[in-house]
Structures are given as C-alpha cells and as structure tokens.
Amino acid sequence: MILKGRVWKLKDNIDTDLIYPGKYLPIIDSKEMAKHALEGLDKNFPQKIQKGDIIVAGKNFGCGSSREQAATSLKHAGISCVVAKSFSRIFFRNAINQGLALVQSEKAYDLVEEGKEIIIDFEKGEIILNDKKIEFAHLPDFIKEILDSGGLIPYIKKKLEQK
Amino acid sequence: MKIPKKEEILKLQEKYKTDKKVAQAIGVPKYLVTYWRRKKKIEKFSLPKYSEEKIKDLWERFGNDKEAGAELSLSASAFYKWRKKYKIIEKPKVLKMAQLELSFAQSSKSGFLTIAQKILAKKLGKSKIEVGEIVEVEPDIVMSHDNTGLVIKQFNQIGISRVWNPGKIIIPLDHRVPAESEKTADIHRQIRLFVKEQKIKNFYDINEGICHQVMVEKAHILPGELALGTDSHTTSYGCIGAISTGIGATEMAGVWALGKIWLKVPESVKIVLKGKLPLGVYAKDVILFVIKNLTSEGASYKSVEFYGEAVSDMSISERFTLCNLSMEMGAKFAIVPFDKATKRFLKKRTKKNYLPVWADQNAVYNEEYEFDITKLTPxxxxxxxxxxxxxxxxxxxxxxxxxxxxxxxxxxxxxxxxxxxxxxxxxxxxxxxxxxxxxxxxxxxxxxxxxxxxxxxxxxxxxxxxxxxxxxxxxxxxxxxxxxxxxxxxxxxxxxxxxxxxxxxxxxxxxxxxxxxxxxxxxxxxxxxxxxxxxxx
The missing domain is CATH 3.30.499.10 (Aconitase, domain 3)
Known part of the structure; x- marks a missing residue:
C-alpha cells in the first residue's frame, strides 16, 4: 500500500477529548462522527480536512478515553494515516480495528512540514519527503491483515467465511 | 533389517509412547517392537499415575477440573475421570489459600513472572511466557456501558447471531443516566432489547451505579482473572488483584463474537510506596504525585504493580483510586497484589472460588520506582x-x-x-x-x-x-x-x-x-x- 497526502502537524499528547469531544458520544453513525473530528482542537478542522490527508503528530497521540470514535471520526473525515512519535495503547488498537493506517516514527515529526505532501510506502516501510526517506518498522503481519481488510469487522467476517 | 539400539528405542518411545505407535511409525509389526524392548530391558510405556492424595489436593486447591487438570497437563475431562475414580465428588467449600501461594512459588521456578505475565501464562496453560509475545486469550469477564449501543451495531455486522457467552458479559448503564437526550434514550432502549434477546443476565439499568464500581462491588471480577471493558478506566480492577484493561467498541464486538482477544504480553513496572499517609493526604494525592513523576505516557503499554507499606495499609477503595488513575500514565494493567484486605473485601461479596496470583520473587521489572510518601502534601x-x-x-x-x-x-x-x-x-x-x-x-x-x-x-x-x-x-x-x-x-x-x-x-x-x-x-x-x-x- 502506498499513501500520498497533505500533512497536518499536531503536537504531543493529542487526547481523545480534543479528537472527539464527549458530547458527541451518543452518535453511532460514522459519517456523522466525521463531522466532529478534531473539533476539540479547532472547531473548523473537519471542514479543512481533504480526503487522503495525513496527520503527523508528537508523542502519546490519542491518549485518554477508549472511545473508538476518535479513530472512526478521523478515518471517515478523510485522514488516510496517522504518523506519530508514539501512540496511546487503546487508540492504537482502535485505529487498526477501524482500518485507519498508523505509522510510528520518532523522526518524521521534525522533518515534515505542515501543508506539504508526503508519501508513505508500507511495503518498503518508508516515509518519502522531497529528498529524504525515513524508515519505519513494519507492523506484525496479522495487524497488517486487519488493516488491509478494512478493519476488525471485515477481517473477522473474512476469517469466518474461510472456515 | 537392523535391530535398533537401546537409545534409539528409548527415543522412539519418548516420541510415540506405546509399542503399537512406535511400530506404526517405523513400519514394523507391533510384536517386533515389544520383543526388542523386552530384550533391551526397557520398561513398557505407561501413563503417569496420580495418587488419590494428589488429585484430592489439587481439587481442594482449585475447585474446578480445568485449572486442577492444567497443573498435571490434563484436560478438564481427564482430571474429572481421575476424580471420579477416587470418588472425590463434593466441591470444596474453601480453597486452601495458604497452599496456593506455595504451589505457585514452586510452579513458576523456571519463569520468574510478574503478575500480568503469570495470569496470561496461566490462561494459555503455560508456565513460561515472553514479554512482547502476542497471545490470544479468552477473557474471564467483559464489560461495556452506554457505548454498548455501538458494540451492538458492530456485532450485528459480523453476522453471528448469538454472543459467545452471555454469562460473561456485564452491561451497566452509567455514562448518561437517566438519558440526557433522545439519541441516548434510543440507545438505552436498544441495549435493553438486546440484553433480553441475548439472555444477558448481568444488565444493570440506570439505577445501579458507575460500571467499574459495580464490577468490583458485585464481585463480577475476581483475583487472578482477566477482564476487558470498553472504557479506559477498566484498569481499576487491579485493586482486587485482577488484570483488566480498556478496549474499543468494535474490538468488544469481536470478543462477543469469538470470545477471544489478542494481547501483547506487557513489560512490568514496580512502584513501591514507602511510609504512612500524612494528615490530609490520600490515595488520590499519592497517585497524582506518581503520575507527575512518570508523566502521562510513563507507563504506556506497561503493567504497573504497586507494593510497599502505604499500599498494604490502603483499603480496596483507595487501591481502586491508584489502579483507576494509573490509566492516566498510559498503563495497560495496574495491580495491587492480593492480600488479607482483598480477602476480607471479597468474603462479604462472593461465594465463588478464586485463585489469586502473585509475582515471583525474582520476577523481572523493566523499571522500578520508589516513593517515600511520609512528607507528601496534598x-x-x-x-x-x-x-x-x-x-x-x-x-x-x-x-x-x-x-x-x-x-x-x-x-x-x-x-x-x-x-x-x-x-x-x-x-x-x-x-x-x-x-x-x-x-x-x-x-x-x-x-x-x-x-x-x-x-x-x-x-x-x-x-x-x-x-x-x-x-x-x-x-x-x-x-x-x-x-x-x-x-x-x-x-x-x-x-x-x-x-x-x-x-x-x-x-x-x-x-x-x-x-x-x-x-x-x-x-x-x-x-x-x-x-x-x-x-x-
């Protein structure tokens, strides 16, 4: 898989209340969730996102609540991948289960610029900037398979059908 | 044909056990293998025999066939057969607590495990487990609150009609009770219908209280068990010596369907709290002080174990506060080891048997912290x-x-x-x-x-x-x-x-x-x- 997108740079400790404020938790429709992605940080953020955009953040991205709407809303708002120095545990799982691609990279944050386009090559494990390449570690195969299936639910369905 | 040597026969016997199977494996008639074996003075293969005492002892310690059997690498039904043979029928009223600790100390000599590692190993029926290993386990209990609405939506997409085990699903409503909006009211209604349809007994409507409190109060979670909850503060159940952690709604739908989850065996962190709590200083002040020192991601992906005089002195409620807030430094699990206070707390609340788990004395912690709280201020x-x-x-x-x-x-x-x-x-x-x-x-x-x-x-x-x-x-x-x-x-x-x-x-x-x-x-x-x-x- 190769992704290409415009960068949004976000700081350290972007918590789940910033990504998806608690008042929207009763929403269970993914498209409606998307309208509130990152609203806690900037009210107009959902409108600014273009399909395929990539978030590049600091450490502990997604800390806080177990609300998976944080991952779901980003994905359905058009974010194709989140690159961060580190992820909170539950957000990491939620993103995979929603089929939202993740890259953990210590270096990327300092090298990328907001608004610029970057390419992420998952086969090679590389983030490609204009003249630079940043390597990142591959995810375990079964996690890749969940992501490739589009999330946990399609993955389970596929596995059950195979049986 | 060349007659195999003594060592070769022994090797074959170790691999294939009986003469018949050895014979099949090397393609000769059974009588030939028996003849060779006798000639070389090799004993006939036999299943290990278990004495009545041994079976009785295990039964009294564990009170269930699965766990007792696991100690002898036997299946639950095989253990049951041994029990029946010796006419050990009655369920033990009290588990032999003192012996438990001893047996654990012995059984894990090889591995030296922390609490989280040991509980996960036990669930896999293994005595060793590696940090970083990905394991697939069945949780002992799962919990979801108002976000059960989202779990149901995802579960229904999978296409399995019944949940894996309605007895292991606990659903307390607590986040928006009574319903603050029409949307929530609809979700609550859907949940009520679903629990009836799926025969989920342990549903607590808006009157009972906050999910984590209900889980511990009603003893839905017991020492040595693994719980999952669709709430980040699920780490709280470590207050009674369990391991428990938060997951998302979709993942819970997967657990409802398959009864399994993948988990990475975590590194462990030991936090020792020395001294006695001064006037005006409580568990909350202590854990905030710990978080300040470790930072909001200081225990990320890790299992935290609390030790020390201050922790031993704490009530289950105070330990709850420690384990609950450990989430705010990223902890995957947070545990206060089982002790007399835990036993006392549970005595009033459950008649169920349980099996506490302690860390080995030589367990490996990736980090150790010590805090003297004697002079801590609010x-x-x-x-x-x-x-x-x-x-x-x-x-x-x-x-x-x-x-x-x-x-x-x-x-x-x-x-x-x-x-x-x-x-x-x-x-x-x-x-x-x-x-x-x-x-x-x-x-x-x-x-x-x-x-x-x-x-x-x-x-x-x-x-x-x-x-x-x-x-x-x-x-x-x-x-x-x-x-x-x-x-x-x-x-x-x-x-x-x-x-x-x-x-x-x-x-x-x-x-x-x-x-x-x-x-x-x-x-x-x-x-x-x-x-x-x-x-x-």
Whole structure:
C-alpha cells in the first residue's frame, strides 16, 4: 500500500477529548462522527480536512478515553494515516480495528512540514519527503491483515467465511 | 533389517509412547517392537499415575477440573475421570489459600513472572511466557456501558447471531443516566432489547451505579482473572488483584463474537510506596504525585504493580483510586497484589472460588520506582493534562466556580465521608456549585444511613444520582466558557467537562470539600487540623 497526502502537524499528547469531544458520544453513525473530528482542537478542522490527508503528530497521540470514535471520526473525515512519535495503547488498537493506517516514527515529526505532501510506502516501510526517506518498522503481519481488510469487522467476517 | 539400539528405542518411545505407535511409525509389526524392548530391558510405556492424595489436593486447591487438570497437563475431562475414580465428588467449600501461594512459588521456578505475565501464562496453560509475545486469550469477564449501543451495531455486522457467552458479559448503564437526550434514550432502549434477546443476565439499568464500581462491588471480577471493558478506566480492577484493561467498541464486538482477544504480553513496572499517609493526604494525592513523576505516557503499554507499606495499609477503595488513575500514565494493567484486605473485601461479596496470583520473587521489572510518601502534601492536577501536578499550596487561592465530588476515581463511601466531615456544619461558598455523585447505589445507601447525604444537602451541595455525568461532560454540570472546576474525577483535558475555554483541576475529596467552602483552591489540612483538635471525628 502506498499513501500520498497533505500533512497536518499536531503536537504531543493529542487526547481523545480534543479528537472527539464527549458530547458527541451518543452518535453511532460514522459519517456523522466525521463531522466532529478534531473539533476539540479547532472547531473548523473537519471542514479543512481533504480526503487522503495525513496527520503527523508528537508523542502519546490519542491518549485518554477508549472511545473508538476518535479513530472512526478521523478515518471517515478523510485522514488516510496517522504518523506519530508514539501512540496511546487503546487508540492504537482502535485505529487498526477501524482500518485507519498508523505509522510510528520518532523522526518524521521534525522533518515534515505542515501543508506539504508526503508519501508513505508500507511495503518498503518508508516515509518519502522531497529528498529524504525515513524508515519505519513494519507492523506484525496479522495487524497488517486487519488493516488491509478494512478493519476488525471485515477481517473477522473474512476469517469466518474461510472456515 | 537392523535391530535398533537401546537409545534409539528409548527415543522412539519418548516420541510415540506405546509399542503399537512406535511400530506404526517405523513400519514394523507391533510384536517386533515389544520383543526388542523386552530384550533391551526397557520398561513398557505407561501413563503417569496420580495418587488419590494428589488429585484430592489439587481439587481442594482449585475447585474446578480445568485449572486442577492444567497443573498435571490434563484436560478438564481427564482430571474429572481421575476424580471420579477416587470418588472425590463434593466441591470444596474453601480453597486452601495458604497452599496456593506455595504451589505457585514452586510452579513458576523456571519463569520468574510478574503478575500480568503469570495470569496470561496461566490462561494459555503455560508456565513460561515472553514479554512482547502476542497471545490470544479468552477473557474471564467483559464489560461495556452506554457505548454498548455501538458494540451492538458492530456485532450485528459480523453476522453471528448469538454472543459467545452471555454469562460473561456485564452491561451497566452509567455514562448518561437517566438519558440526557433522545439519541441516548434510543440507545438505552436498544441495549435493553438486546440484553433480553441475548439472555444477558448481568444488565444493570440506570439505577445501579458507575460500571467499574459495580464490577468490583458485585464481585463480577475476581483475583487472578482477566477482564476487558470498553472504557479506559477498566484498569481499576487491579485493586482486587485482577488484570483488566480498556478496549474499543468494535474490538468488544469481536470478543462477543469469538470470545477471544489478542494481547501483547506487557513489560512490568514496580512502584513501591514507602511510609504512612500524612494528615490530609490520600490515595488520590499519592497517585497524582506518581503520575507527575512518570508523566502521562510513563507507563504506556506497561503493567504497573504497586507494593510497599502505604499500599498494604490502603483499603480496596483507595487501591481502586491508584489502579483507576494509573490509566492516566498510559498503563495497560495496574495491580495491587492480593492480600488479607482483598480477602476480607471479597468474603462479604462472593461465594465463588478464586485463585489469586502473585509475582515471583525474582520476577523481572523493566523499571522500578520508589516513593517515600511520609512528607507528601496534598496534590492537584492543573489544566489541561493530568501529569501537570503541583502541591495544592502552589495554586491555592485560584477562584473556582464548580466542585464535583464523585466518579469511579473518588465517589466511594470513604471519599464522601471525608468530604462530609469537612463540610459538616458549614456551607458551600455562595459563588460555588458543588455537585455530589455517589458512585453506586450501594455507596448511596450507606451514605444515607450514615447521615452523610444529609450533611451535603444541608451545606447546599446538589446531590445527583450515581453515574458518570459531569466527568466526561455528558450532562449534569457542564462547564461554560471561562469557568473553572475542581473535580475529584480523573481527567482534565481541554474541553472535557464542557466549553473548551473552561479549566479543570483534579484533587482529592478533602481538597474538593475545603475548596468548596472557601470558594477557591484550598489546602484541606487547615480544616482537618481543626476537626482533629475539636474531636468532631
């Protein structure tokens, strides 16, 4: 898989209340969730996102609540991948289960610029900037398979059908 | 054909056991193998024999075939056959606790495991386990609250009609109770229909209390078990020596369908709390101080174990606070090892057998921290990050608008009690709104009996129904722009309780009560010293 997108740079400790404020938790429709992605940080953020955009953040991205709407809303708002120095545990799982691609990279944050386009090559494990390449570690195969299936639910369905 | 050597026959026997199977494996008639074996004076292969004493002992220790069998690498049904053979039928009334510890110390000589590692290894039926290994396990119990609506939606997409085990699913409603909107009312209704349809017995409607409190109070989770919950503060159940952690709704739908989850065997962190709690300092102050030192991601992906004199002295409620807030430094699990206090707590609450798990003496911890709390002062977490912790003295006199006493972190009887002691005979400052939410029906009733609720009402607090409400900005006390709130809850992220222009401070119930009286952030010790002197204890 190769992704290409415009960068949004976000700081350290972007918590789940910033990504998806608690008042929207009763929403269970993914498209409606998307309208509130990152609203806690900037009210107009959902409108600014273009399909395929990539978030590049600091450490502990997604800390806080177990609300998976944080991952779901980003994905359905058009974010194709989140690159961060580190992820909170539950957000990491939620993103995979929603089929939202993740890259953990210590270096990327300092090298990328907001608004610029970057390419992420998952086969090679590389983030490609204009003249630079940043390597990142591959995810375990079964996690890749969940992501490739589009999330946990399609993955389970596929596995059950195979049986 | 060449006659195999003695060593070769022994090797074959080790691999294929019986003469018949050895013969099949090397393609000769069985009598030939038997002949060779006799000639070389090799004993016939036989299954290990278990004495009546051994079987009886295991049965009395574990009380169930699966776990007792696992000790001998036997299946549950094989163990049952042995038991039947010796006519050991009656279920043991009390598990041999003293022996348990001993057997564990012996069984894990090889591995040296921490609590989390040992519980996961036990679930896999193995004695060794590697940190970083990905394992697939069946949880002992799973919990989801109001977000069960989303779990149901995802579960229905999988196409399996029945949940894997309705007896292992607990659903308490607590986040928005009673329903604050039409949307929530619809979701609650869907959940009620679903639990009936799926025959989920352990459903707690809006009257029971906060999910984590209910799980521990009703002993749905027991020592040595693994629980999953669709709430980040699921780490709380470590207060009774269990391992438990938060997952998302989709993942829970997967567990409902398959009864399994993948988990990475975590590294462990040991935190030793030395000394005794000084006046005006509580479990909340201690854990805030720990988080300040370790930072908000200091225990990320790790299993935290608490030890030390201060921890041994703590009640289950205080341990709950430690394990609950450990989530705010990223912990995957947070555990206070099982001891007499845990045993006492559970004695009143369950008749079920359980098997506590302790860490090995030589278990490997990736990090160890020691804190002497003898001189600790009341602590407060300042906006907008839980690890932004300062001594209360440093921020005292910051004016506040609202005080919230409650939540899964600090809404139990001891929390309400200390606040009531400070508030008794006084009034909440006229510029302050003080909200009190007992964290469960049980706590509410006890507080009523003890006259605690009366104190709150008389001092102008607003007593609300058990639930999460204001903690996550759901309802019942949303903050407006520019407002400041001091809460005994667990998060102070920007905008969490309402306006993104509001501020949240987190502190102990004593600090909350003292601050409510003064109308500004206040060190509770000035009140406590007076109470102690005046003997209004």
């Amino acid at each position: 602590q407060i977490s300042c906006p907008h990050s839980v690890d932004n912790v300062k001594p209360v003295e440093e921020v005292k006199s910051v004016k506040i608008d609202q005080v919230v006493l409650g939540s899964c972190t600090n809404g139990r009887l001891d929390d309400l009690e200390i606040a009531a002691r400070i508030l008794k005979g006084k009034k909440v400052h006229p510029d302050i709104r003080m909200l009190v939410l007992p964290c469960s029906k049980e706590v509410y009733l006890e507080a009523l009996k003890k006259g605690i609720i009366k104190v709150f009402v008389e001092s102008d607090c607003v007593v609300l129904n058990p639930g999460c409400g204001p903690c996550l900005g759901a309802h019942e006390g949303i903050l407006g722009a520019k407002e400041k709130c001091l809460a005994t809850t667990n998060r102070n992220f920007k905008g969490r309780m309402g306006s993104s222009d509001s501020q949240i401070f987190l502190a102990s119930p004593a600090t909350a009560a003292a601050s409510a009286i003064k109308g500004k952030i206040t060190d509770p010790r000035e009140f406590l010293r007076k109470i102690w002197k005046g003997k209004i204890v």
